[in-house]
Amino acid sequence: MSATVHTFRAADSTSALAAVKAALGPDAILISTRSVQGGLFRRAEIEVTAASGSAMEEPAAPRAQRSSSGEGQGEDRPPAGSERGARAYSQGARSPLERGRPDDDQLASEVKLLRRSVEETRRALATVTSEARGGRDLQIPPAAAEVHAGLIGRGVEPVLAEELVRQAMQLSASLLPSSLTSTVRDLVGERLVPCRAPWLHGGRHVIALIGPTGVGKTTTLAKIAARALLEAKKRVALLTIDTYRIGACDQLARYGEIMGVPVLVARDRTELLRAYERVKDADLVLVDTAGRSLAEDVVRQADLVRALPRVQLHLVVSAATGALELAAIGERYRALQPDRLLFSKLDEAAGPGAVLSVAVRIGRPVSCVTDGQRVPEDLHALTGSELTDLVLPEQPASKRG
Ligand SMILES: Nc1nc2c(ncn2[C@@H]2O[C@H](COP(=O)(O)OP(=O)(O)OP(=O)(O)O)[C@@H](O)[C@H]2O)c(=O)[nH]1
Ligand SMILES: [Mg+2]
Known part of the structure; x- marks a missing residue:
């Protein structure tokens, strides 16, 4: 044979x-x-x-x-x-x-x-x-697996983590961990773009904070107002259309009282435009909205605040929310075409990289972040590199290869 x-x-x-x-x-x-x-x-x-x-x-x-x-x-x-x-x-x-x-x-x-x-x-x-x-045996080199695990550990949505590593492997000069990390950071940086802090804007500026319930809209609004007053010496006025929740107006009125700024409540478009007229001398007009879970209420409020001339809608999301929830929030609010993103509760976020889920869906710059309840201390404008750190911190020098 x-x-x-x-x-x-x-x-x-x-x-x-x-x-x-x-x-x-x-x-x-x-x-x-x-x-x-x-x-x-x-x-x-x-x-x-x-x-x-x-x-x-x-x-x-x-x-x-x-x-x-x-x-x-x-x-x-x-x-x-x-x-x-x-x-x-x-x-x-x-x-x-x-x-x-x-x-x-x-x-x-x-x-x-x-x-x-x-x-x-x-x-x-x-x-x-x-x-x-079925994809259960995807093979990746150890360095890529390490970066991927790093992203998952930071709370990044699995599908985004894989997409980032995949792209980085194609773009990276080498497959060393340091090179892959740096390429992934570049890719994240393209998706998390900072913009000028709201309290530092020149000229008249009108901002409405929208977002899910309890994410810190009212508290953040007070923080921005305080910073604009103290740091930028601006004239500030507060408006609210949150007449849904008992005590919501009182919460804002209390902040206004402490800071010595006017607070006006509007229930409909006519009242809102009238209130806006009354604060026409203000450099910065901040509008609070109610956190609502019903989609039609969210749309109604957005339509209402859009009646204000040159208003910017800042979508506030809590970084302490999981990636899948943030992905769903991104899908839900995308139709409202927010102008800016604002990440709150970074201090409570075990996986702050989850914010990437909302950033890729909304595709707008990040105006500022909050990391605590103190007004106004726990409010920050982050640089691009600091925003990227939320998703994937730079490798410590000892681990660079
Ligand atoms: N840990 C932490 N808590 C925060 C932060 N920002 C706000 N909070 C707290 O979150 C809670 C809700 O804050 P609000 O400002 O009332 O939230 P909201 O989005 O206006 O809530 P609704 O108007 O009911 O939708 C309060 O206890 C705040 O003190 C933050 O950055 N970190
Ligand atoms: Mg509120």
Whole structure:
């Protein structure tokens, strides 16, 4: 017996076995099969090692002869990779037993065993391949896996973390952790863009804070007002359309009283425009809205504040909210086309990288962040690098490779 050993690789077991059969014939002997790890984020391949079974066969009949025996016009091989074709081929192929060597019982049973083994291997490989297709065996180099884990650890939405690492692997000068981290940081920086702090704006400025319930809109509004008064020496006025919640107006009125700035309440568009007229001398007009869970209430309030000339809508979201919730908030508020983003409660955020979920969906600059209840201390305008730190801090020098 002088069988030659060959190796075949294909995307799945069916294709690999079809290639084996196409090259070595129906009686090829399967020696081994294994799943070959792919490259970066590439799917695994199936590698089959097989030997020609020619030493066990009778000499092959000439083609013309086969054709005349009615076995498919001389074209008895299926197209490679065809599941149906492969099965038809394996059924149509005649084993040494079928071709009639009744005297050699041992050989016949060995062939049977081999056939069964091929079939079992084929089924096992099909399972492995379908699991691989499900994405459970994505292969990434260790440095990329480390950066990916870092992003997940910072609370970044898994799908965004994977997208960032994937892009970084294509763009990065090398696959060293430091290079990948730096590229991911650049990509994050493109998505978290800072802008001038609201209290530092020149000229007349009108800002309305919108956002989910309890994220800190009223408190943040008071912080901005205080900073504008104290640091920028601006004239400030506060308006509110939050007439839903008992005590909401009182909360703002109390802040106004402490700071000595006017606070006006408006229930509808007419009242709002009238209030706006009354504070026309103010450099900075800050409008508070009610946190509402019903989508139609949110839209109604946004429509109302949009009645104010050149108003900027700042969407306030709590960084202490999970990535999936922030993704949903981003989807919900995108239609309102907020002009700026404002991240609150960074002090309570175990995974501040979750803010990326809302940033990619809204696609607007970040005006400022808050990290505590103190008015006005816990309000900050972050640089681009500081915003990026929320998602992926720079590698410590000791770990740079
Ligand atoms: N830890 C922490 N708490 C904050 C921060 N900002 C606001 N808060 C607290 O969050 C709670 C809700 O703040 P509000 O300003 O009333 O929130 P809101 O968004 O106006 O709430 P609604 O008007 O009811 O939607 C209060 O207890 C605030 O003191 C922050 O940055 N960090
Ligand atoms: Mg409020």
